[in-house]
């Protein structure tokens with residue numbers, strides 16, 4: 222479904238991604254790990270079309286379409302979703318209004334009628350239950366005053382509402398307490414199917430205990446320097462990144 | 473010839489005509505007003521308080537004036553149709569600067585003792601009552617535009633609520649501008665709210681989408697006596713060819729509570745002055761406003777709150793959204809006089825420049841001569857939050873829609889100040905429509921179609 226080839230990207234003239242290659246197929250879970258500042262969030266921002274980044278080389282295919290040619294909103298309509306590492310607060314825009322607009326724009330793109338008010342509220346209720354998101358949060362402004370953990374929960378709630386084909390979870394586990402981690406990961410698993418895929422960006426094995434990856438990649442200095450199976454994550458947890466840097470001849 | 477000279481000449485040649493079509497109470501102030509205008513002139517760009525609006529340029533064209541009160545063929549009910557249900561008001565019209573007598577709510581619909589109607593006519597019927605207030609709050613020495621208005625104004629709207637009377641139904645005044653030639657109007661509003669009385673007034677401005685230019689000068693005096701509660705909403709939905717120069721003067725008695733909310737949804741050039749004085753202790757004023765301006769439109773607001781006595785509370789919030797090459801300016805002055813202890817005065821002005829060419833100027837001016845007070849001010853000029861925009865787009869919300877939602881959210885807290893649910897709902901709809909670019913055609917007014 223996703224094919225990234227030799228992707229280079231920069232921000233403010235500074236090159237961050239220096240040639241990424243990655244193929245993701247339906248049903249797969251890919252974990253991306255790597256030290257701070259290696260470019261993991263940059264990759265997710267570039268894939269979702271954040272205009273702050275400039276793609277300088279390479280291509281991305283999503284279900285045969287040139288992803289990089291699409292606007293951020295159309296990438297979403299095509300089924301791409303990002304759970305932000307730092308979800309944005311939008312004072313004055315209610316969660317309900319935000320979600321209704323998002324859902325109906327997606328329906329419009331697919332040639333469907335907007336949902337009626339009752340159907341929409343029913344959908345909200347249903348999806349809220351998946352991540353046990355408090356109704357009080359759903360009636361507030363988007364992320365405004367939400368705690369770190371509540372924001373992450375809210376991201377997965379939005380994912381449940383939009384039913385993406387490919388989800389990128391950027392450090393969704395950070396800021397979650399032990400129970401919340403179980404609930405949120407459980408929510409992600411409930412949304413998993415043969416048809417959709419997940420890219421999990423994380424620093425820790427604990428999330429991967431819940432969301433079992435098929436592949437694990439190490440992103441370092443803007444490149445994927447190592448790929449392997451689930452055992453690679455366990456090895457990183459135990460040994461850190463120094464041995465990889467050594468392999469690269471850096472130490 | 474300076475812009476003001478044509479008005480001076482016009483006044484001297486048409487003095488009798490002007491007076492003949494007005495009332496003695498209004499006529500009594502004209503000569504003094506004209507003398508002030510002759511000596512002081514109109515404000516210029518060199519005047520500190522008028523640096524952002526070229527008043528002389530607005531007054532320079534050769535406008536027609538209806539000094540002889542020629543009847544204008546119009547049925548305002550045809551022109552104006554309130555499109556929002558649930559906003560049921562006692563509805564009055566002023567067409568150009570003449571009160572429209574043919575259609576007004578039956579006096580029986582008003583609570584006992586309430587007087588509402590043509591200022592000129594009421595000044596004839598109740599000369600003592602009107603003379604007690606007319607021109608007493610509007611300081612002509614301060615501003616040449618107020619002097620000019622006082623010299624020429626012949627009519628307008630008068631509202632009197634006797635002591636203790638509560639008018640439940642909101643009162644609505646619709647100003648309509650119409651003309652076949654460039655046209656100037658001088659309107660006058662006088663509002664007196666007695667001790668412990670309560671009322672709400674909504675003033676709406678509409679103008680014809682014709683190619684002629686309008687200059688609307690409006691002076692509104694509001695007297696709110698002890699323990700009274702009064703809401704004043706001013707909503708402009710005019711046209712790009714309309715210039716409006718308006719001054720509102722508020723005097724507040726002890727423990728009174730006043731809300732003034734000035735909303736510019738669509739306009740050409742708008743200059744609004746809000747002057748407010750606390751005459752009695754423990755009074756509260758909420759002074760707020762918002763504007764949405766784009767293209768070449770401009771909005772310029774000046775506020776002056778005089779905390780003359782102690783224990784009063786003022787809260788100011790003005791928000792503007794500017795697009796295209798629009799211009800905006802806000803200058804907020806607060807004076808806390810010597811001895812006005814326990815004053816609380818808060819001022820906020822927040823602006824959103826949604827395009828790189830839009831320009832906003834903001835200037836707070838606090839003058840505090842008492843020591844036991846709480847005062848604060850804050851002014852910001854910002855752009856749309858790029859992170860919020862991208863966040864919304866990443867959820868499939870189109871860029872245009874995302875911008876609209878952010879701009880709407882920005883203005884929402886001024887709408888929240890409205891103390892009339894039906895009007896709040898109506899405003900939300902109108903503001904949303906405006907941001908969707910649909911407004912220029914407000915469906916409330918056929919004149920704009």
Ligand SMILES: Nc1ncnc2c1ncn2[C@@H]1O[C@H](COP(=O)(O)OP(=O)(O)OP(=O)(O)O)[C@@H](O)[C@H]1O
Pocket residue numbers: 232233235237255256257258259260261262263264306
């Ligand atoms: N606006 C910017 N200008 C210059 N450099 C930037 C800018 N934004 C990000 N960077 C740099 O890009 C690099 C990659 O950042 P990115 O957020 O992608 O890292 P990450 O792998 O997600 O890190 P973490 O694990 O801490 O979340 C960092 O060195 C960061 O400082």
Ligand SMILES: [Mg+2]
Pocket residue numbers: 261262263306391
């Ligand atoms: Mg990151």
